[in-house]
Amino acid sequence: MAMNSLKDVYLDQLQDMYSACKQSLDATGKLAKAADDKELVEALNAGVNGISKGMDQLQKLCADHGIDPTGEHCKGMEGLVREAKAHALDAEFGSPDVRDAMIITQYQRMVHYAIAGYGCLAAFANRLDLDGDAAILQEALEQNYEGDRHMTAIATQTVNKQAV
Template identity: 40%
Template sequence: MTKLKDLYIEELQDLWSANEQMSEVVSAMADKASDSKLADRLSAAKDGIDQHTRLLKFLLEAADADMKKEHCKGMEGLVKEARRHALDSDMSGAALDVAIIAQYQRMCHYGIAGFGTTKAFAEALGDDDAIRKLDDALDNIYESDDFMSELAQRSRNVDAA
């Protein structure tokens, strides 16, 4: 199981980097959103991302791992795309909000994949505490993603049309 534990630790370190990158761009998107519900949800999501980062650090400590992050190139690419397609675009109003939602959801889905993989590793390693905590984090990410889908379908996509 040493090899799997190494993968688990590497995934935690990668997610730490991913979360820090995502937190920064989500904060910028919250500032630029025109819809108050979207801005509020992005601000709350930033707080959740930061909470998840603290969780990742806790899990690294619990695994007696090196307290370092592994630069996440996947999230780096998603952040660049979010900046290009939303933050640095010439769009405004509902069209910008739709672009922000789309980019946020791409990053969320990356997080779902990463946290889901990490939870599967914790399950294989028999770490019940990590499983429960990672499952809670996943629930939070799914909830945020669902909210964004509903907001887009209910108002922002219609307004942007």
């Protein structure tokens, strides 16, 4: 599809975000299974639920605009998922606490990518006067910020201390 307007960019990025979510959903589930800290496992499982909800919302937005949500493949998230696998799942660790610290690192990288994507999408929707879309995307953005802050709290209050 030719990018001739902000609306074209918006639709392309809705599809790209859907792909990013789909890829991070599987990776986050694997990170949850590999994690040891109970609070971390719960937070990652909440992340899985949040990503799934975000995918549902993106799918609805795509349908509302007459596009297939699977029309793009997000290379950026592909790389982040590959990094998470290599550094948090396939690497060898001396203790579960050290693995948990790495799991948080890799998960937060994926979340930060989602924050950037949802932030851009919300800004585009606002500029295009798509108020309903903007509200949905802003809510997804806030949920990602909340998840990121919770993960930082787990890291700084528990996991990083144990990993020392």
